[in-house]
Amino acid sequence: MKLVVRVKLLPTPVQAAALEATLHACNEAATWAAQVAFEENALRPLALRKHTYAEIRVRWGLGAQAAQHAIKKTCDAYTTLKANLRAGRYGRPGTKRHARASGKPVVFRPRAAQPYDDRMLSWQHEQQTVSIWTTAGRLKGVAFTGQAGQLEVLAGHRRGESDLVFQGGKWFLIATCEIAEAALNSHPAGFLGVDLGIVNIAATSDGERHCGRQINRKRESDRKLRSKLQKKNTKSGRRRAKKYAGREARRNKDINHKISKRIVAEAERTGRGIALETLTGIRERARLRKPQRVTIHSWPFAQLGAFIAYKAKRAGAPVVYVDPAYTSQECSQCHHTPRGNRPAQAVFVCRVCGFVEHADRNASHNIRQRGWMVWVCGAQSTAPELTLIA
Structure with a gap:
């Protein structure tokens, strides 16, 4: 991988x-x-x-x-x-x-x-320096730094080319690493359903919801700040908007890493697989009110799904993708599916059997059940071949 x-x-x-x-x-x-x-x-x-x-x-x-x-x-x-x-x-x-x-x-x-290959770039991992070719000659002893886990992966698994990148006034080297995959758990004890949503970024069938009021308030604050800077339409406003956009993207990425890590760790600990919704074309399919459209477009759900997929691949946990149609309206107990089952955003009440549950958790139960059926039918996932660690 x-x-x-x-x-x-x-x-x-x-x-x-x-x-x-x-x-x-x-x-x-x-x-x-x-x-x-x-x-x-x-x-x-x-x-x-x-x-x-x-x-x-x-x-x-x-x-x-x-x-x-x-x-x-x-x-x-x-x-x-x-x-x-x-x-x-x-x-x-x-x-x-x-x-x-x-x-x-x-x-x-x-x-x-x-791009740089091994003839143009050499790594000294113990000294944490690189020797790199430039038009002014070869630079030796250029220091680099990173998280301990990243440096360990880099030292043990780097293969192929590396890219020299200048971003945000800082210099980076992006190196490709080849890591052996963990043995796939071919007999999972079940599946952990994950529902991705607007209010809760991710809700699992175990009842864990990943979001919180603080994140939602920050997302709303970011949206208002972007709108304010866009209305100014000045050079300084555009510069600040670009700066805050980068900061927001880094924070969202960090949150997605943390959410995906917890979900995969729970699936690995319990010997289960992970069932996710197929989100391809979600923006075209979703019929939402204007405030909800702004919210769903402001979070990188595809990135979260990719993080879950590659972390699961490293852990050996199977990942399956299911059709997301009507998962939020279907009763996970009797499978009755009218729109009236959702009297409020966070409330699910089945009009046939009377089952009451948090709406996101009910949807995650449906995703879990569909995931098991997909697995029984022999469909398995493919994790992305190339994913950033940051």
């Missing part, structure tokens, strides 16, 4: 200047190569290399490996663009948006990430 570990670099001012100059040179070269690829229709590495390799080496002073990576990065960008065009993410063919995306060369930001 592939995981991605992000560590923070601690360069001196001189080292930071060399790293920034390297990113600028590599991305300028990649932008020029993208223009050549567009004009010559050379979208594969071998074909593009014939047109650009020698020029990149001479014009920008890149080493052999750096030039190869700049060319490959360009080809990968066009591959991604083609996939997005086919998937309709830029609208239908013939529309202005589709024409803008397909009718001009790819352009790289001056500080876009640059």
Whole structure:
């Protein structure tokens, strides 16, 4: 299983200047190569290399490996663009948006990430330093730091390339690690149903609800602050909005990590699997009032599901996905499913058998039951191949 570990670099001012100059040179070269690829229709590495390799080496002073990576990065960008065009993410063919995306060369930001292989980057884990290639020469003794668990995974399981990233005024290295998967529990004692919702981010069939008033109040405060800054429409307002957006995203990610860790730990402790809702297309399917639409769009539920999936894969706990239709309206006891079973957001009262339960817990019971049926039918989940640890 592939995981991605992000560590923070601690360069001196001189080292930071060399790293920034390297990113600028590599991305300028990649932008020029993208223009050549567009004009010559050379979208594969071998074909593009014939047109650009020698020029990149001479014009920008890149080493052999750096030039190869700049060319490959360009080809990968066009591959991604083609996939997005086919998937309709830029609208239908013939529309202005589709024409803008397909009718001009790819352009790289001056500080876009640059891949490094083992010839350009070496790790000294005991000293917590790296030796990294730059256009000003090889920098030795560049310090890095990270959480103890991250550094342990990095030292024992790093494989392949690492990306140099400049984000928020800080330098990072993002390394790919290959970790052996735990043996899958092929005979689970049952399933832990997880209902993802608006008021409670996650509610399990064991009765545990993950959210709390404090988180909801903070989410509402963030929403009001975003709206206030957007209405100002000034340079300082946009700068502050960007700053707070990054802070909010990091906090949400931390909460999702904590929620997923508790859910997976409980499933592993009790020898059960995890049943999740299939959330693909939830924004198109959901018919919500305007305040609820704002709330559901402001939380990264897909990220939470991905965190649960890859943590479960490491723990050997099976994960299944079920159809979320009517899980909040169906009675988990008699399976009667009228809309009137939900007299209030948090209350479930079955009109046939009289069963009363918290609405989110009742939904999680239905998800648990559907998960068991999916497992019996032989369907198993696939966890994401690449997930950030942060």
